[in-house]
Amino acid sequence: MNEILDEMNGHEFKFIYKTELFNEILAMIEKKKISMENAILLLKCIGYYxxxxxxxxxxxxxxxxxxxxEKMIKNEVKKKEKMNENLLIDL
Structure with a gap:
């Protein structure tokens, strides 16, 4: 994946990373096809490039x-006694 992202120019990058892609990632999370942790890693990689x-x-x-x-962040902040700081930092 890193090699593909390295070769992409700015126009190609913007063409691929559209709202629909992020909505599809959410659908995959909800269907348990991808874990939240893996989704966050994927988004970090996208953000890095x-x-x-x-x-x-x-x-x-x-x-x-x-x-x-945003909802997850608000919920984590509300339940301070059980706050998962690593998740909050990743989000």
């Missing part, structure tokens, strides 16, 4: 996955 290429992936802002992460 977007930063290296100087690209802003604005489609994530409009995705359902972003809303899900």
């Amino acid at each position: 977007a930063t290296l290429k100087g690209i802003w992936v604005s489609d994530f802002e409009r995705s359902l996955l972003k809303e899900r992460f």
